[in-house]
Amino acid sequence: MGRQRRLCQICKQKGQRRESVVYMKEHRLALCEEHFKEWFERRVRETIKEFKMFKPSERVLVAVSGGKDSQTLWFVLNKLGYDADGFFIDLGIGDYSEESKQKVLELGKILGKEPKIVKLEQELGAPLPVVQNLVMGSACSVCGRIKRYHFNKVARELGYRVVATGHNLDDEASSLLANVVNWNVKYLARKYPVLPEEKGFPRKVKPLVKLTEEQIRLYADLSGIPYTDRSCPMGDTANLHFYKGIMEQIENHARGTKYRFYFEYLKKIFPIFNSLKEELVKGELRRCTVCGEPSPSEVCFVCKLRERIKEKSPS
Numbered sequence: 064m065g066r067q068r069r070l071c072q073i074c075k076q077k078g079q080r081r082e083s084v085v086y087m088k089e090h091r092l093a094l095c096e097e098h099f100k101e102w103f104e105r106r107v108r109e110t111i112k113e114f115k116m117f118k119p120s121e122r123v124l125v126a127v128s129g130g131k132d133s134q135t136l137w138f139v140l141n142k143l144g145y146d147a148d149g150f151f152i153d154l155g156i157g158d159y160s161e162e163s164k165q166k167v168l169e170l171g172k173i174l175g176k177e178p179k180i181v182k183l184e185q186e187l188g189a190p191l192p193v194v195q196n197l198v199m200g201s202a203c204s205v206c207g208r209i210k211r212y213h214f215n216k217v218a219r220e221l222g223y224r225v226v227a228t229g230h231n232l233d234d235e236a237s238s239l240l241a242n243v244v245n246w247n248v249k250y251l252a253r254k255y256p257v258l259p260e261e262k263g264f265p266r267k268v269k270p271l272v273k274l275t276e277e278q279i280r281l282y283a284d285l286s287g288i289p290y291t292d293r294s295c296p297m298g299d300t301a302n303l304h305f306y307k308g309i310m311e312q313i314e315n316h317a318r319g320t321k322y323r324f325y326f327e328y329l330k331k332i333f334p335i336f337n338s339l340k341e342e343l344v345k346g347e348l349r350r351c352t353v354c355g356e357p358s359p360s361e362v363c364f365v366c367k368l369r370e371r372i373k374e375k376s377p378s
């Protein structure tokens with residue numbers, strides 16, 4: 064991407080001269096604001112169709128964090144005419160959560176849709192910073208598990224069979240790289256832009272996988288989508304940034320590699336790992352005896368946490 068003074072190629076075809084707002088090197092494409100937005104929206108629609116993510120008649124629950132990717136996803140799905148609702152988990156991480164929630168509420172107003180908000184403190188009895196002190200593992204992995212649990216639960220309770228997340232091409236290519244470097248085959252067997260409904264879990268979809276971070280930011284800015292640029296103060300993102308940096312270096316060395324690396328993986332390698340999924344992803348899922356959610360153990364991770372928080376808090 065770059066912002067050289069070029070003319071929009073689509074306008075040019077129509078015999079008009081309009082300056083471009085973007086030049087996408089990997090597509091050799093310069094577009095004006097109107098045609099960039101059109102291009103972006105078409106790309107999302109094509110991704111949804113190509114991977115059979117959901118039909119226009121299906122209600123979609125969008126996991127929104129207040130950041131540019133998920134906010135853009137919620138916005139663009141509505142613009143494309145899908146019935147998409149926002150769902151936000153208030154983790155209780157001070158100003159950060161407060162600002163994120165405000166952005167979600169702001170976008171809800173623009174879309175004329177009330178976001179669904181779950182407050183972790185009410186669900187678990189404590190906000191994330193307290194929860195984090197009670198368990199082993201990084202804040203991100205604990206937070207990830209808590210979020211997934213609630214997406215599944217809320218989706219089922221409210222009758223959504225599809226949950227959408229704002230993962231973009233940069234996220235997917237760099238996490239693929241990290242998992243290949245570490246031969247994390249369990250993860251590779253499940254790395255796909257759509258995961259089918261199974262064992263009490265809703266379908267999981269990632270409609271922004273063909274778009275880069277830069278493209279999403281430009282679309283959000285041009286469309287006036289509210290979002291926060293703050294990253295989570297509890298997050299340890301050093302590893303993620305490291306692999307994103309490497310991926311960017313490879314991309315700068317050979318344009319289009321990022322896209323090829325991910326989409327050729329999906330086409331050529333994923334089917335092989337996926338056919339071995341039963342062997343790779345061991346452990347049957349059963350139902351948690353406390354809350355009834357799918358869980359690999361008798362009592363699920365979140366119910367165990369809730370118990371521990373109760374024990375620790377003076378009554």
Ligand SMILES: [Zn+2]
Pocket residue numbers: 071072073074075081094095096097098
């Ligand atoms: Zn144009």
Ligand SMILES: [Zn+2]
Pocket residue numbers: 351352353354355356362363364365366367
């Ligand atoms: Zn449970």
